[in-house]
Amino acid sequence: MTDVPKATGTGLIAGIISCVLAILGILFLGTVFVPLAAITALIGSIIAIKNKNIGGIGVNILAWVLTIIGLFTSPLLLGLIGLGSATGSM
Numbered sequence: 200m201t202d203v204p205k206a207t208g209t210g211l212i213a214g215i216i217s218c219v220l221a222i223l224g225i226l227f228l229g230t231v232f233v234p235l236a237a238i239t240a241l242i243g244s245i246i247a248i249k250n251k252n253i254g255g256i257g258v259n260i261l262a263w264v265l266t267i268i269g270l271f272t273s274p275l276l277l278g279l280i281g282l283g284s285a286t287g288s289m
Contacts, residue, residue: 210247210255213239214262221265229273236266 217239224232240262247255270280 213243214258
């Protein structure tokens with residue numbers, strides 16, 4: 200039997216896409232790009248951790264950091280979080 204080589208970039212592509220989406224969310228329209236970046240980072244993180252790809256994990260950590268920055272720099276998303284916490288405390 201022949202050994203099938205393991206994919207080396209597993210989870211890496213999703214992390215790169217998530218970084219790009221998060222940067223677009225920081226610079227332009229956070230309400231669209233930040234949730235897409237979070238979903239893509241979640242998928243990339245799960246794949247990278249499952250396959251124990253250190254490079255993929257590192258890129259996805261960067262994607263999470265950029266997504267959080269995008270969340271805090273988007274006034275609408277930050278307002279929705281504040282509105283949710285204000286109505287939950289009453």
